[in-house]
Amino acid sequence: MDNDARQSYRDLVAASIADPETFWGEAAGLIDWITPPRQVLDDSNPPFYRWFAGGRLNVCFNALDRHVVHGRADQTALIYDSPVTGTQRRYTYAQLLDVVARFAGVLRDLGVGKGDRVVVYMPMVPEAVVAMLACARIGAVHSVVFGGFAPAELAARIEDAEPTVVVSASCGIEPSRTVPYKPMLDEAIERSAHKPDHCVILQREQLTCEMGERDLDWDQLMHPDAVAPAACVPVEATDPLYVLYTSGTTGKPKGIVRDSGGYAVALRWSMTNLYGVQPGETWLCGSDVGWVVGHSYIVYAPLLTGATTVLFEGKPVGTPDAGTYWRLVDEHDVVAVFTAPTAIRAIKKQDPDATLLAGHDLSSLRTLFLAGERLDPDTWRWATDHLGVPVVDNWWQTETGWPIATNPVGIAPFEIKPGSPTLPTAGYDVRVLDETGREVGPGTEGAICLKLPMPPGTLPTLWRDDDRYVSSYLSAFEGYYLSGDGGYVDEDGYVFVMGRTDDVLNVAGHRLSTGSLEEALAGHPAVAECAVIGVSDPLKGQVPRALVVLKAGIDPDEQGREQLAAELVQRVRSEVGAVAALRQVDIVEALPKTRSGKILRKTMRQIADGQEALVPSTIEDVSVLDDLGPVLRGS
Ligand code: COA
Numbered sequence: 001m002d003n004d005a006r007q008s009y010r011d012l013v014a015a016s017i018a019d020p021e022t023f024w025g026e027a028a029g030l031i032d033w034i035t036p037p038r039q040v041l042d043d044s045n046p047p048f049y050r051w052f053a054g055g056r057l058n059v060c061f062n063a064l065d066r067h068v069v070h071g072r073a074d075q076t077a078l079i080y081d082s083p084v085t086g087t088q089r090r091y092t093y094a095q096l097l098d099v100v101a102r103f104a105g106v107l108r109d110l111g112v113g114k115g116d117r118v119v120v121y122m123p124m125v126p127e128a129v130v131a132m133l134a135c136a137r138i139g140a141v142h143s144v145v146f147g148g149f150a151p152a153e154l155a156a157r158i159e160d161a162e163p164t165v166v167v168s169a170s171c172g173i174e175p176s177r178t179v180p181y182k183p184m185l186d187e188a189i190e191r192s193a194h195k196p197d198h199c200v201i202l203q204r205e206q207l208t209c210e211m212g213e214r215d216l217d218w219d220q221l222m223h224p225d226a227v228a229p230a231a232c233v234p235v236e237a238t239d240p241l242y243v244l245y246t247s248g249t250t251g252k253p254k255g256i257v258r259d260s261g262g263y264a265v266a267l268r269w270s271m272t273n274l275y276g277v278q279p280g281e282t283w284l285c286g287s288d289v290g291w292v293v294g295h296s297y298i299v300y301a302p303l304l305t306g307a308t309t310v311l312f313e314g315k316p317v318g319t320p321d322a323g324t325y326w327r328l329v330d331e332h333d334v335v336a337v338f339t340a341p342t343a344i345r346a347i348k349k350q351d352p353d354a355t356l357l358a359g360h361d362l363s364s365l366r367t368l369f370l371a372g373e374r375l376d377p378d379t380w381r382w383a384t385d386h387l388g389v390p391v392v393d394n395w396w397q398t399e400t401g402w403p404i405a406t407n408p409v410g411i412a413p414f415e416i417k418p419g420s421p422t423l424p425t426a427g428y429d430v431r432v433l434d435e436t437g438r439e440v441g442p443g444t445e446g447a448i449c450l451k452l453p454m455p456p457g458t459l460p461t462l463w464r465d466d467d468r469y470v471s472s473y474l475s476a477f478e479g480y481y482l483s484g485d486g487g488y489v490d491e492d493g494y495v496f497v498m499g500r501t502d503d504v505l506n507v508a509g510h511r512l513s514t515g516s517l518e519e520a521l522a523g524h525p526a527v528a529e530c531a532v533i534g535v536s537d538p539l540k541g542q543v544p545r546a547l548v549v550l551k552a553g554i555d556p557d558e559q560g561r562e563q564l565a566a567e568l569v570q571r572v573r574s575e576v577g578a579v580a581a582l583r584q585v586d587i588v589e590a591l592p593k594t595r596s597g598k599i600l601r602k603t604m605r606q607i608a609d610g611q612e613a614l615v616p617s618t619i620e621d622v623s624v625l626d627d628l629g630p631v632l633r634g635s
């Protein structure tokens with residue numbers, strides 16, 4: 001390997017931090033601007049930083065029109081591969097531009113203007129991508145809600161984003177069942193204080209739905225006689241492109257704001273430099289458009305780059321088998337796959353010797369990227385041994401929008417240390433701090449923080465809530481963004497991310513809040529109080545477990561307890577969504593707390609995981625914890 005190239009990457013990252021204006025000013029040249037930025041970094045109002053102030057652009061133009069203009073009109077932009085419906089469809093850049101411009105016209109005709117919000121609640125169909133880009137085209141702000149979320153979660157997002165229009169579909173298709181989306185959407189709107197003016201519904205033949213008063217049919221609206229295409233609307237670099245809600249520790253989701261200019265620059269830069277994907281190449285990101293990974297690396301980064309993106313409606317296993325990804329690589333000449341470690345663990349479980357690789361030509365594949373949760377060394381080893389390509393861990397969050405740390409294979413591949421997403425990337429000044437805010441030395445664990453300002457593409461604030469932005473992320477240590485992850489940096493500068501330091505759950509790479517699960521449980525009339533903890537799981541990384549205390553006077557027998565537990569599991573499915581994967585509810589006498597009433601979730605989690613439990617000296621009654629021990633350990 002090339003040590004000079006590695007040193008120049010380290011130098012490049014150092015330069016991006018020492019002189020962000022020069023570094024990102026140059027990177028801004030990767031994007032077509034209507035008006036070039038007046039200033040690269042506006043740091044006049046800390047802790048609020050803005051990138052590319054004065055610049056005007058259109059992100060949809062950069063993702064579609066400019067490729068059509070510059071010779072990629074007939075290149076495939078998007079391949080929709082859907083084993084669950086037996087469908088495959090390809091869109092060239094010219095075709096994708098045509099449908100996006102028409103759907104942008106539909107939205108415009110429905111009264112959606114610049115800055116208005118559009119909620120997109122859809123399965124993995126091309127129309128979801130079309131809706132997102134159409135919003136970008138007219139300067140509207142999309143807010144995509146993951147299809148696996150149930151009405152309460154959707155309602156919370158509709159209420160906060162206050163969309164003019166919701167775009168949805170009649171159903172989603174899971175391997176085991178067809179999921180009717182429309183009744184969930186109707187219920188969410190019913191629950192929300194804010195009502196959209198219209199819902200545009202894509203009727204899918206697998207399960208059509210009844211249309212109500214505010215509902216409009218996608219196909220009818222999109223008929224070429226019914227709509228005139230919309231042109232690109234210039235927006236400020238600092239205008240929001242989207243709001244994506246993510247889970248914090250409370251039940252109220254956080255609306256992560258993504259600006260337009262900074263995001264476009266950072267993603268375009270990351271695609272070739274970090275992921276090593278060039279214009280014209282095909283790439284598969286097996287996430288969902290409802291998550292940040294889907295926003296950034298199914299939709300925006302590949303299209304901004306002029307690459308071909310594979311939109312996969314299926315699962316790594318069961319659609320039809322654990323060889324699906326290998327088929328996709330072979331059939332579409334995919335150069336890199338991006339998925340979650342859970343997906344690889346699921347494949348490994350079903351096909352431990354990777355026999356399903358046989359018969360597939362994987363010669364196009366250069367790299368497997370994994371993110372969304374900690375990549376355990378066993379999974380890394382299995383994938384490396386069987387695929388024979390570098391398996392690259394990358395660490396980031398909804399808040400940052402693109403990797404904080406990765407192995408920059410596009411510039412200089414570094415030696416891989418299993419368990420580490422390698423080095424901080426450009427613009428991220430990663431520091432590990434102890435509880436007093438002092439930086440710790442190499443190898444010592446602490447809170448992983450990012451020294452402000454963070455690079456372009458990262459969140460400038462929370463949707464209409466600057467105070468919560470500051471209190472959630474910036475108030476723990478002045479001048480630093482608190483990532484919420486704990487870990488350390490070793491003597492070579494490699495970052496090791498060990499897990500969340502707060503109560504955020506990560507189930508199969510899906511980020512969920514203990515608060516929303518607890519709210520769903522607490523809504524049951526028999527529940528006095530409850531706690532949800534995330535315990536280790538060999539497949540999903542983490543799964544939730546619930547501990548519930550019943551109201552005084554409610555004392556069911558064994559059968560009654562089982563029924564109650566089943567009702568509580570069902571409540572979480574119907575309020576939060578099946579994706580929460582809550583299976584185990586234990587009815588207990590009391591929950592361990594500190595004297596100030598804080599439930600000791602971390603201590604319970606450590607006991608359940610068989611780790612040494614750290615019992616705070618402020619515990620109110622240690623016997624509660626002693627009594628819970630056997631339940632938590634499952635003994
Ligand atoms: N719409 C509706 N329901 C959904 C859904 C969606 N978009 N996504 C998941 N669900 C449902 C599933 O049907 C399942 O329901 P069930 O309990 O009735 O079976 C439940 O939510 C849990 O789903 P999932 O997390 O997909 O677990 P699984 O056991 O069905 O599959 C894996 C396990 C590993 C195959 C799957 O979790 C996976 O593909 N993980 C990769 C994760 C990923 O890409 N994360 C993105 C972050 S990068």
Ligand code: AMP
Pocket residue numbers: 246291292293370371372373374375393394395396397398399421483484485497498499500506509510511
């Ligand atoms: P999300 O915002 O849904 O992308 O989830 C972000 C969280 O997932 C992070 O704060 C981490 O806890 C976890 N995560 C994501 N990628 C990694 C990784 N490569 N290694 C360890 N944890 C990760």
